[in-house]
Amino acid sequence: MTIQTVGIIGAGTMGNGIAQACAVSGINVVMVDISDAAVQKGLATVAGSLDRLIKKEKITEADKSAALARIKTSTSYDDLKAAQLVIEAATENYELKLKILKQVDALVAPEVIIASNTSSISITKLAAATSRADRFIGMHFFNPVPMMALVEIIRGLQTSDATHDAVKALAEALGKSPITVKNAPGFVVNRILVPMINEAFFVLAEGLATPEDIDAGMKLGCNQPIGPLALADMIGLDVCLAVMEVYLTEFGDSKYRPCPLLKEMVAAGRLGRKTGRGVYSY
Numbered sequence: 001m002t003i004q005t006v007g008i009i010g011a012g013t014m015g016n017g018i019a020q021a022c023a024v025s026g027i028n029v030v031m032v033d034i035s036d037a038a039v040q041k042g043l044a045t046v047a048g049s050l051d052r053l054i055k056k057e058k059i060t061e062a063d064k065s066a067a068l069a070r071i072k073t074s075t076s077y078d079d080l081k082a083a084q085l086v087i088e089a090a091t092e093n094y095e096l097k098l099k100i101l102k103q104v105d106a107l108v109a110p111e112v113i114i115a116s117n118t119s120s121i122s123i124t125k126l127a128a129a130t131s132r133a134d135r136f137i138g139m140h141f142f143n144p145v146p147m148m149a150l151v152e153i154i155r156g157l158q159t160s161d162a163t164h165d166a167v168k169a170l171a172e173a174l175g176k177s178p179i180t181v182k183n184a185p186g187f188v189v190n191r192i193l194v195p196m197i198n199e200a201f202f203v204l205a206e207g208l209a210t211p212e213d214i215d216a217g218m219k220l221g222c223n224q225p226i227g228p229l230a231l232a233d234m235i236g237l238d239v240c241l242a243v244m245e246v247y248l249t250e251f252g253d254s255k256y257r258p259c260p261l262l263k264e265m266v267a268a269g270r271l272g273r274k275t276g277r278g279v280y281s282y
Contacts, residue, residue, distance in 0.1 A: 008030070008032065008087050012042065014141060014143065015033070016042035021176070031073050077103055085112065085167070086104055088104070092121070101129060113167065117138075117140060122185075153178045191247075194244060235272070237262060237271045238271045240262065
């Protein structure tokens, strides 16, 4: 299957980023959200991002105009019927994603592939709730989508080779570097990353070093562009805690126990950049 039009559900940070990546690469997009204000805000974000690329001389004004012309915005799922692939990029909430996926599954043609941009929810479980489990897959993009090269392509137990190959080809057409992952909590990147962040909180709680020195150690000693504590503030401490709690429940292994300091900070409402205070103050 050649994917010429991609439907995207959700015009937020991930949805509009995926829309931009597709449109710049010559793929038509239908971006759907619950209100016209939401989709227009998403479109404005794409336009602003393209303006920054023009200033950096990465694209031209003509490229921007062509990309924006490829993005159709809508508040109706009916407009997704034109797509060969529909990517659900809603909030990381199982019940919400399930509701959206069932609606889309009932609406689009049987041969259409449905993907979820989840970072933690089981693809096998989501696929089982649709009538096309073999044509269901995970596409975990990373933020900011236009800049980040990685896409985790997650195969559920039921995902067919044809579905995997079509989605991998699309990711490569977007200029991304996809990796194929089996379905498991956290997939690959977050499975390694979030426990590392959690361990950094244990190190901080034990008073082994200051937050600045912990982050400097990982940046200078492991060549990471940002330290784990600063990254936790960027992700959101509540998100980090929720992921660790999922791992602890799903794997039943005490090595995934959340650090008490992380739990305390979340309880205090110190969630990172979004609240103005986490490990650091903003």
